[in-house]
Amino acid sequence: MAESSGGTGATERVADVLLLFTDGPPTLGVSQVARELDLSKAVVHRILQSLTSRNLIAYDPETREYRLGPAAAALGSRALRDSDLRAAALPFLAELRDKLHETVTISAKVHGGRVYLDQVVGTHEITMSVELGKRFPLHAGSSGKCVLAHCDPDEIDRLLSGDLLALTPNTPTDPDELRAELARIRERGYAASAGERQGDAGSVAVAVFGPVGVVGAVSVCGPRFRVTEEFVAATAPQLIETADRITARLGGTAPARAATTGRTT
Template identity: 50%
Template sequence: MTNETAAPRNAGTETAGRAADVLLLFAGGPQHLGAGAISRELGISEAVVHGILQSLASRELLETAPGTAGYRLGPAALALGVSALRGFNVRNVAAPVLRRLRDETGETTALSGLVGDERVYLDQFESPHEVRMTVEVGRRLPLHAGSPGRVILAFLPRERREAVLARPLAALTGRTVTDAAALRAQLAKTAAEGVAVSLGERQPDAGSVAAPLFGPDGEVHGSVSVCGPRHRFTSEAVERYRTLVRDAADEIGLNWTRPA
């Protein structure tokens, strides 16, 4: 009896392990993968991979990637990522720093997290000004437009960054950079300076300055930003905010591993 019940249990464990391995390939590598590439990477047959992909897609953990023969992370996987990020103590660690940054700048401050090949706002502290910018917590946004996303993109591993740049880049405003070559140059400058500045890239009348947020593993996991009406983001204000957001992101990153 023991042998009869052990086989199905072991088979189920193996299937679950393979499905987890497939998902982890998307988390740590290219954002679009086909059955052939997954089969070669994991050393399992394409028939088995197809079955896993279909099962994961039926639960919206994966979805077909438009314009390719492959798959990408689906909305259910992104939702899990958001939940995981919210569970990190980073939000509790970041709260007093974001509040102080809001008081120092007089503008709205925000924490963004990397989820798949997009970002989401995890928290914000609103400006006291009557005319101010606010962000939508939990909303999925592209990485190429706006300083909070662009500074994350600049510090991603090259393979992941190039996967984002290989896709069509939507023009959210007339100032959004959509040419991959031009964006690479902009990202190189962002990486060298350790901060990104946006004036009307994602929203026409918005300005923002952002710095990357690195996790305990040394990888970029999000960003810290200051945002407000574009007319208040003068050259003098932007220069001041550069230092403030870098210092805030560094402080949050250093304290991330401590219990909240």
């Protein structure tokens, strides 16, 4: 990444190094980081040393690897606590969980994907839970797809022209098929998935909007054997109502939608 005026290039490299720890394994070495980000080892080492001195990254001298440090945890906790999207959604998540008995989540759109901000775990003996704070791609799973469906056309083009990683055998990776599905999601107002991000999970999700566009998604997820087409059909209208209430709290406007009919994809 070329250095640009005002130190923007250097700042982006530091941010990319930090974000790499949210996506990959919990510990990384200099060589791994350099290879993933196509940077020299010398540059990566300097960045990691700087982050370590501020406790954003911690170094293990035995393994010679790095992991996120306590200052990063403090930043993440503060971000979750102060998130307007999380605060607006949380009461509605609990209400919907009590109706459906499945796990209900709220995700936020972030650079390069989305992250789960919070969840209210279902009441069944066998239920689903999600990993908060980890970045997931937008092309896999219902939450990501309904966010992607409402992104700017240029952003959709950039994502679909890139590497669409298959997280499971069911992850959609064909750009043309994804474009067609995104159009269906915009029309009906929700997305559904079966084993796309996690092989044994199913989900249905609806986008949430702020004053300037899509900001995240609310979803209901559970074991794949319970998230049937009938479940999706019954759940989608309730989920749309919940998403619209969150959107209203954020001062956003939900788009017009066609009548909902459930079908897992």
